[in-house]
Amino acid sequence: MGGGRAAQDLHLSARSSTEGARVSRLTRLLESEKALAAALLAPGVAILVVFIAYPFVMALWYSLTSIRVGDAGHFVGLDNFAKAVDDTIFQQAFKNTVFYTFWATIFKLSLGMWLALLLNRHFRFKRVVRASMLLPFIIPTVLSAFAWRWMFDPTFSVMNWMLYHGGMITDRLPFLSSGDWAMWCAVLVNTWRGMPFFAITLLAGLQTISPDLHEAAALDGAGAWHRFWHVTWPLLLPVTLVVVVFSVIQTFSDFQLIYVLTGGGPANSTHLIATYAYQIGVASGLLGEGAALSLFMFPVLFAVVWVQLRYLKRMEAA
Amino acid sequence: MAQFKRRDFLKAGIAGILVSRQAPLFAQANTVHIVRWNDFVPAADKVLREVFAPEVQKALGIKLNVETINANDIPARATSAIQSGSGPDIFMLLNNYPHLYASAAVDVGAIADEVAKAQGGIYEASAALNRVGGKWVSIPWSVVPAMIAYRKSWFDEVGAKTFPKTWQEYHAVGKKLKANKHPIGQTLGNTFGDAPTFTYPLLWSYGGQEVAKGKVVLDSKETLDSVRFMVQFWNDAHDEGGLAWDDSNNNRAFLSGDISASLNGASIYVAALNGADKFKTEKGAPLHTDILHAPLPAGPKGAQAYHTAFNHMVMKYSKNAKAAIEFLRWAHKQENYEKWFVVQKGFAVGATRVWEKHAMWKNDPVMLPFRGGAAQQKRLMGFSGQPNQKAAEVWNKFIVTGMYAQACSGKVKPEDAVKWAAGELRKIYT
Numbered sequence: 001m002g003g004g005r006a007a008q009d010l011h012l013s014a015r016s017s018t019e020g021a022r023v024s025r026l027t028r029l030l031e032s033e034k035a036l037a038a039a040l041l042a043p044g045v046a047i048l049v050v051f052i053a054y055p056f057v058m059a060l061w062y063s064l065t066s067i068r069v070g071d072a073g074h075f076v077g078l079d080n081f082a083k084a085v086d087d088t089i090f091q092q093a094f095k096n097t098v099f100y101t102f103w104a105t106i107f108k109l110s111l112g113m114w115l116a117l118l119l120n121r122h123f124r125f126k127r128v129v130r131a132s133m134l135l136p137f138i139i140p141t142v143l144s145a146f147a148w149r150w151m152f153d154p155t156f157s158v159m160n161w162m163l164y165h166g167g168m169i170t171d172r173l174p175f176l177s178s179g180d181w182a183m184w185c186a187v188l189v190n191t192w193r194g195m196p197f198f199a200i201t202l203l204a205g206l207q208t209i210s211p212d213l214h215e216a217a218a219l220d221g222a223g224a225w226h227r228f229w230h231v232t233w234p235l236l237l238p239v240t241l242v243v244v245v246f247s248v249i250q251t252f253s254d255f256q257l258i259y260v261l262t263g264g265g266p267a268n269s270t271h272l273i274a275t276y277a278y279q280i281g282v283a284s285g286l287l288g289e290g291a292a293l294s295l296f297m298f299p300v301l302f303a304v305v306w307v308q309l310r311y312l313k314r315m316e317a318a
Numbered sequence: 319m320a321q322f323k324r325r326d327f328l329k330a331g332i333a334g335i336l337v338s339r340q341a342p343l344f345a346q347a348n349t350v351h352i353v354r355w356n357d358f359v360p361a362a363d364k365v366l367r368e369v370f371a372p373e374v375q376k377a378l379g380i381k382l383n384v385e386t387i388n389a390n391d392i393p394a395r396a397t398s399a400i401q402s403g404s405g406p407d408i409f410m411l412l413n414n415y416p417h418l419y420a421s422a423a424v425d426v427g428a429i430a431d432e433v434a435k436a437q438g439g440i441y442e443a444s445a446a447l448n449r450v451g452g453k454w455v456s457i458p459w460s461v462v463p464a465m466i467a468y469r470k471s472w473f474d475e476v477g478a479k480t481f482p483k484t485w486q487e488y489h490a491v492g493k494k495l496k497a498n499k500h501p502i503g504q505t506l507g508n509t510f511g512d513a514p515t516f517t518y519p520l521l522w523s524y525g526g527q528e529v530a531k532g533k534v535v536l537d538s539k540e541t542l543d544s545v546r547f548m549v550q551f552w553n554d555a556h557d558e559g560g561l562a563w564d565d566s567n568n569n570r571a572f573l574s575g576d577i578s579a580s581l582n583g584a585s586i587y588v589a590a591l592n593g594a595d596k597f598k599t600e601k602g603a604p605l606h607t608d609i610l611h612a613p614l615p616a617g618p619k620g621a622q623a624y625h626t627a628f629n630h631m632v633m634k635y636s637k638n639a640k641a642a643i644e645f646l647r648w649a650h651k652q653e654n655y656e657k658w659f660v661v662q663k664g665f666a667v668g669a670t671r672v673w674e675k676h677a678m679w680k681n682d683p684v685m686l687p688f689r690g691g692a693a694q695q696k697r698l699m700g701f702s703g704q705p706n707q708k709a710a711e712v713w714n715k716f717i718v719t720g721m722y723a724q725a726c727s728g729k730v731k732p733e734d735a736v737k738w739a740a741g742e743l744r745k746i747y748t
Binding site: 069070071086088154172174263264266267268278282284285 | 390393394396397398400401418419420421422506507508509557558559560561562563564567570571574576707710711714715716720723724727729738741742745
């Protein structure tokens, strides 16, 4: 009987020592920062690999082959890129993309800043106004672009109707039927849609600036413009740069708005790189050429992001 | 106890099927998913969903799943389906898209032969668009002939008692119409239907060609003449908004009384007919009573036309390819096809000769010009070469339409527009 209990104790102590070893291994593993970091990063890395890296590598590979829909094709080196450079529609699409991104970003930044400064003041229904300002950003782009398309419709434009009945025009304005007008219309719609993002982010930045600084500047005799230029703008610059980086990326690779609003017309005058790459790669089935066209966006965006982030880093160091 | 033989079992089974009027379970599991466009005649989509679907379920035990999307979006759906190896069992493809997706298609030659034999032969143009390397990669379902719908009273007002026979006459009449604030409406936008079905025949009617004996010959005097003519015609007679129109803008503009004429399928007339209470002339008469149809006028090298082809491709990746083929065989049978054909009222016609003789044509003389339209088509994209992948690339990049659109926009001289288009063609054909 006594011998039995001793054996049981021995058994229990052996089990607890094994469990202890196991627990300590697990604890050690969890306490190891490297292992924990790897475990926490793994889902993010997996998502990046599956949804970003894999499609990107595939696009790179496609761009070097003559792949067509339903035909794997063969390696053609840089032929697709050479064909794109030589393609006048692509040249126009590239210029359009730069124009569209440049002007839309300028307008979004200036109007967004203006709106943020206005919303930073105290007034009645401040919260309601701030929330409602986000509406253009919340509505799906396809829906809002359709609404704008109706407003710019060559025959039934409500804007033309109002201007005509208001006695301001005698003939319809060619909102979407003239290449230049159509491009400016696209810039306008993009600005309308993207401005709230600028305004709300800059507003958040404005609220981190201590009112004491403005008061001190005011006591020193600085006017509204000087207070903005010497106090607000330098302190807001890091946030502004980040917003501009995001906006440039989104605008340069824009697709939905142009696809719905103009379809790249009239006579290709509003085609962007993304819409033209889609037309060639997906609608015409020339997947290799489409991939090459879309990859032209990569070095441009990479350069923009690199320059801006480098500038930001230098400012932080200073 | 009586012995129950295998033959008895089969008899009982068949009797069961006949009594229950249901196909056996394994056949019921056959679902055929077909993707088509949102038909400009919505009643036709209704026939597919409300007549074809239950009838084919009863006849063959096939559950038909009809999905309709914007025609401009079909190539994107087909491309992603082919590349991923999964998607609808049947795609409706326009024009020469079967040439682009030939490698992803199941041979439907058997059905094509049956249909051709039973229905007086498939039109030459439809056959050329669906046969690749001697193989039927898809089967022609219908053709939507393009005719000019015009307002009879407004043409009468400017002295045109009959529709102009030549481009020059049409130009002269159009000038007067525009002066009366009734311009001609024509899309030159990046769109699949009304733009190329206008620009290609215009080019051909002046003697212009994309290629000849394997070489690009677009930059010819004939092409330049056609572009120069179009610029004048555009400025003098057209609604300038057409540069931004898609395939539906002209329908709306015509029905609202903003334009006097437009190249189109019969959908304008069919809509006016179905909405007789809604669409009226300025004098209050139903609009359809003031609409007539005419073919495109002739140029120096005669009159030409392009009618949009609608074809069905059974996809190789499909696990239900057999059922999909059976469905198409069933749908092409005259007694079944007729149910779809009659609601079209002539907007879409059959791709075989037998439908030219259908009694429906006696119902409405206004629709008669559409009856023989498809039969007369002799030229296709890529003329005088083949309607192959290269021709499809030119078509999809809207190069021929873009040539006219650039010149009509006034930003580019006709000579430069032709030079640009020929240059783009050479890059594709070399």
